[in-house]
Amino acid sequence: MKAGTFLEIVGEFYEGTVFIYGTTLLLIYALLAFLSLGAVRKFNNLDGYLDYTLLLNSHHTPGISVIAPAFNEALTIIENVHSLLNLNYPKYEVIIVNDGSTDNSLELMIKEFDLAEVDFAYNERLKTKPVRRILRSTNPAYAKLLVVDKENGKAKADASNAGINVSSFDYFLCTDVDSILDRNTVMKLIKPVMDESKKRVIAIGATLRMANSCVIEQGYMQRVVVPKQLLPRFQEIEYIRSFVMGKMGWSVINCVPNVSGGLGLFDKEIAINAGGYDPLSFGEDMELVIRMMTYCVNYDIKYAIRYIPITLCWTEGPVSLKVYGRQRSRWARGLAQLMFAHRKLLFNPRYGRLGMIVMPYNLVFELLAPVVEALGIIYYIVIIILGAINWEYAWVLLVFVYSYAVMISTLSILWDQLTYHTYKTWREIIIICATAFFEMLAYHPLIVFFSIKGYFNFIANRKHIWGNMQRQGFGQAAKTRAITAST
Amino acid sequence: MPPTFVADSLFGPFFRKYFYYYDSYPVVIQIAIFLTGVAISTTVIAYSSILFRRGRGYLIDIRTKKINNFIDNLITDQIIFNEDVLNGVQAQDVRLDLVPFQKPVFAQKWVKQALINRLIYFSNSFSGDRNILFKRLFVELELEKLSFKKLKSFGLSTKIVGLVELTNMGVAVADVIILPLTNSRNRKLRSEARIAYIKLSKNDPFKFFDDATEPLLLWDQLELFKIITTTEGLNIPNFARWITYSSNKSIVSFCLKLVIYYNQHEAVPAILKLLDTKDHYLRVDAINCLGKLKAEEVEEKLVLIYTNQPLRCQIEILKAIGRFASGKQVQFLRSEFIRTSDFDIKKNAARSLINHGRLAKDMVQDLIDTATPDNAIILKHCMNPLIKY
Numbered sequence: 028m029k030a031g032t033f034l035e036i037v038g039e040f041y042e043g044t045v046f047i048y049g050t051t052l053l054l055i056y057a058l059l060a061f062l063s064l065g066a067v068r069k070f071n072n073l074d075g076y077l078d079y080t081l082l083l084n085s086h087h088t089p090g091i092s093v094i095a096p097a098f099n100e101a102l103t104i105i106e107n108v109h110s111l112l113n114l115n116y117p118k119y120e121v122i123i124v125n126d127g128s129t130d131n132s133l134e135l136m137i138k139e140f141d142l143a144e145v146d147f148a149y150n151e152r153l154k155t156k157p158v159r160r161i162l163r164s165t166n167p168a169y170a171k172l173l174v175v176d177k178e179n180g181k182a183k184a185d186a187s188n189a190g191i192n193v194s195s196f197d198y199f200l201c202t203d204v205d206s207i208l209d210r211n212t213v214m215k216l217i218k219p220v221m222d223e224s225k226k227r228v229i230a231i232g233a234t235l236r237m238a239n240s241c242v243i244e245q246g247y248m249q250r251v252v253v254p255k256q257l258l259p260r261f262q263e264i265e266y267i268r269s270f271v272m273g274k275m276g277w278s279v280i281n282c283v284p285n286v287s288g289g290l291g292l293f294d295k296e297i298a299i300n301a302g303g304y305d306p307l308s309f310g311e312d313m314e315l316v317i318r319m320m321t322y323c324v325n326y327d328i329k330y331a332i333r334y335i336p337i338t339l340c341w342t343e344g345p346v347s348l349k350v351y352g353r354q355r356s357r358w359a360r361g362l363a364q365l366m367f368a369h370r371k372l373l374f375n376p377r378y379g380r381l382g383m384i385v386m387p388y389n390l391v392f393e394l395l396a397p398v399v400e401a402l403g404i405i406y407y408i409v410i411i412i413l414g415a416i417n418w419e420y421a422w423v424l425l426v427f428v429y430s431y432a433v434m435i436s437t438l439s440i441l442w443d444q445l446t447y448h449t450y451k452t453w454r455e456i457i458i459i460c461a462t463a464f465f466e467m468l469a470y471h472p473l474i475v476f477f478s479i480k481g482y483f484n485f486i487a488n489r490k491h492i493w494g495n496m497q498r499q500g501f502g503q504a505a506k507t508r509a510i511t512a513s514t
Numbered sequence: 515m516p517p518t519f520v521a522d523s524l525f526g527p528f529f530r531k532y533f534y535y536y537d538s539y540p541v542v543i544q545i546a547i548f549l550t551g552v553a554i555s556t557t558v559i560a561y562s563s564i565l566f567r568r569g570r571g572y573l574i575d576i577r578t579k580k581i582n583n584f585i586d587n588l589i590t591d592q593i594i595f596n597e598d599v600l601n602g603v604q605a606q607d608v609r610l611d612l613v614p615f616q617k618p619v620f621a622q623k624w625v626k627q628a629l630i631n632r633l634i635y636f637s638n639s640f641s642g643d644r645n646i647l648f649k650r651l652f653v654e655l656e657l658e659k660l661s662f663k664k665l666k667s668f669g670l671s672t673k674i675v676g677l678v679e680l681t682n683m684g685v686a687v688a689d690v691i692i693l694p695l696t697n698s699r700n701r702k703l704r705s706e707a708r709i710a711y712i713k714l715s716k717n718d719p720f721k722f723f724d725d726a727t728e729p730l731l732l733w734d735q736l737e738l739f740k741i742i743t744t745t746e747g748l749n750i751p752n753f754a755r756w757i758t759y760s761s762n763k764s765i766v767s768f769c770l771k772l773v774i775y776y777n778q779h780e781a782v783p784a785i786l787k788l789l790d791t792k793d794h795y796l797r798v799d800a801i802n803c804l805g806k807l808k809a810e811e812v813e814e815k816l817v818l819i820y821t822n823q824p825l826r827c828q829i830e831i832l833k834a835i836g837r838f839a840s841g842k843q844v845q846f847l848r849s850e851f852i853r854t855s856d857f858d859i860k861k862n863a864a865r866s867l868i869n870h871g872r873l874a875k876d877m878v879q880d881l882i883d884t885a886t887p888d889n890a891i892i893l894k895h896c897m898n899p900l901i902k903y
Binding site for chain 2: 046053078085087088146147150152170218220223225426430431434440441444453460
């Protein structure tokens with residue numbers, strides 16, 4: 028066989044495979060767009076009739092434990108704890124897990140909330156780093172607050188597990204202490220649990236967005252604004268697409284792969300029986316959800332994971348490329364780690380949708396996508412160098428992929444607008460819509476690059492450096508920080 | 515239908531005109547061109563839709579605000595500050611001036627709808643004579659006919675709107691219309707029909723409990739509970755009837771909650787029978803109900819069945835004994851506290867012992883003095899007023 032012929036065969040095989048791969052992915056996106064539209068419309072129709080205040084005045088409202096791990100959050104911890112203590116819900120507790128902070132977070136909380144150490148019967152259902160002490164407020168105004176002071180576990184998972192161990196209620200809501208929650212978050216998230224009779228709702232999520240540039244005062248969201256910096260703005264679009272279209276679509280067929288660590292309500296019994304969060308995982312939120320689903324299948328429990336299309340949580344997205352890259356590499360590494368650890372579920376019909384849809388989709392179209400894209404770019408470069416490229420076809424295909432990507436992002440923005448009038452001005456709408464046109468060219472290559480870096484770290488088993496998120500802080504705290512910095 | 519055929523029939527002429535070599539392209543490229551066209555069109559439609567929706571929403575907001583102000587002023591003049599009402603005239607005898615509500619502007623459908631919405635809002639905000647007047651206005655303006663029309667329509671969401679309007683305005687609807695809807699497959703319609711039936715049925719407001727085949731979701735239970743416990747003049751039956759005979763577990767569970775609320779001690783024999791049910795979630799509810807009713811007479815029976823129960827039921831039995839606080843089972847609680855290695859059982863036994871107050875004071879002190887450090891901390895946890903759960 029001549030070398031040229033061999034290369035041609037390889038080239039044709041590669042092109043054919045990529046074509047099938049790409050077409051399938053585009054069809055899945057189209058399917059998700061339809062499914063999520065149906066789900067968003069259904070949510071809107073029902074939500075319009077609902078009187079959530081019923082939950083506020085009923086004795087039968089389920090109790091919720093809100094768990095927020097904190098590590099060196101002195102900048103914003105006081106106002107954020109105040110904000111968590113003022114959620115619109117009658118029966119809940121706030122558990123702040125001080126994960127061995129080296130700053131004065133704990134001292135600030137002790138002073139602000141009149142905390143005192145109590146003899147607390149700690150039941151270590153999930154193994155964690157040692158808990159030093161448990162504190163409660165002597166001020167009745169903060170009776171809902173419980174603070175766990177523990178040794179640093181070098182992972183949010185360890186702190187979250189400690190929070191689960193001390194929680195009192197059947198459902199727990201996991202969030203980050205620096206995230207901003209909508210005041211009605213708990214009411215909205217518990218609703219899907221109360222709407223299901225045939226399946227056990229084991230996890231519920233909602234849309235997350237970027238808090239960067241939003242107007243936040245005393246831990247409360249005052250006004251949602253499109254991020255001014257470019258990187259968070261791209262992330263805003265990415266989050267809208269991922270939550271409003273992706274997860275809502277998967278929710279319709281009960282194939283949600285992940286409930287974000289930034290905001291999720293979980294069935295405590297199932298979470299504990301599934302082993303809680305894995306402190307060694309780099310993607311502990313998805314890892315927990317996969318294990319909870321596996322547990323349900325193993326014990327013949329009919330489960331459901333639900334998503335609601337409204338934004339209930341705002342988180343500060345990385346502004347610098349360095350921090351962003353570290354975050355994305357970690358996520359990619361977490362996905363690779365998860366796929367490897369749960370490889371027995373892949374294409375395993377015993378696990379139903381989990382084995383036949385959730386895991387294969389995440390393997391083929393999430394884990395492998397950056398690899399396929401990177402190979403595609405290399406292939407393009409090679410055929411350009413060899414002069415074997417048909418420029419006319421290449422442009423047609425590039426324009427096609429670009430226009431399809433813009434369409435999917437635009438539809439996500441539209442679906443988001445159907446439920447949630449996030450942005451007040453026309454200018455903001457125009458900015459977010461315009462961002463969709465640059466995302467694929469300017470932002471997507473970053474995702475591919477940092478994902479591949481994450482996979483490389485996983486394969487090479489390189490040590491992960493957690494680093495500092497370098498948060499800017501919100502509202503008054505940010506101003507105070509700025510003043511301190513300038514003096 | 516193959517995509518190339520669709521592409522050819524829809525966009526073929528266009529592409530042939532502007533892409534000279536279109537027919538000579540490979541199928542893959544033809545599909546790509548076709549889908550590019552679809553993507554661009556969809557994007558344009560999506561943008562137009564965003565613009566249209568925002569624009570329309572803005573205009574509707576302005577329009578609604580304006581008409582609501584107008585309606586509110588009329589209602590304030592005609593009902594809230596009605597002279598007859600202020601002079602103490604009975605609601606039935608108050609003269610209502612309908613003329614301002616019959617101005618040409620009210621001929622428009624959306625204005626009529628705005629009027630209905632405002633009447634519902636005011637009706638829910640006021641009680642007494644004014645509440646009756648809002649209902650009178652609703653009927654005398656023949657707005658109830660519009661609501662009935664909606665109720666009879668085929669569209670489910672329109673039907674729901676009609677039902678909600680009639681329920682809120684307290685207009686009687688025949689049982690024969692509502693009852694079938696209480697088992698509708700549509701979750702919202704079913705829920706609204708059940709609420710309407712309880713509020714509006716003149717004969718037997720709980721009749722649908724007999725025939726409910728669809729489960730009563732927890733959210734529905736919240737809604738119904740509120741309606742049942744806040745509707746004036748409702749004849750409250752003995753809920754033991756459904757606890758005994760209903761095959762719908764969610765109805766039984768809901769009735770147990772109502773039994774607690776209305777403190778129906780006479781339902782205890784029916785609840786006791788539930789202790790034999792195979793569904794342990796229902797058993798948990800039954801034990802919880804007995805505890806909250808303080809049905810002390812069943813305490814011995816609960817202790818008797820304790821060992822054969824799953825963990826959830828055992829915990830509920832311990833809680834119930836704590837609620838009875840009769841002092842008869844303190845030894846049982848003590849032995850459970852010492853014997854078990856299960857944290858939750860230990861904690862609930864300790865809490866129930868402490869709930870006994872002075873009846874178990876010495877025993878608790880003795881336990882603290884002699885307990886292992888782990889046991890002692892559980893007791894201190896339960897005694898600490900700062901720790902609620």
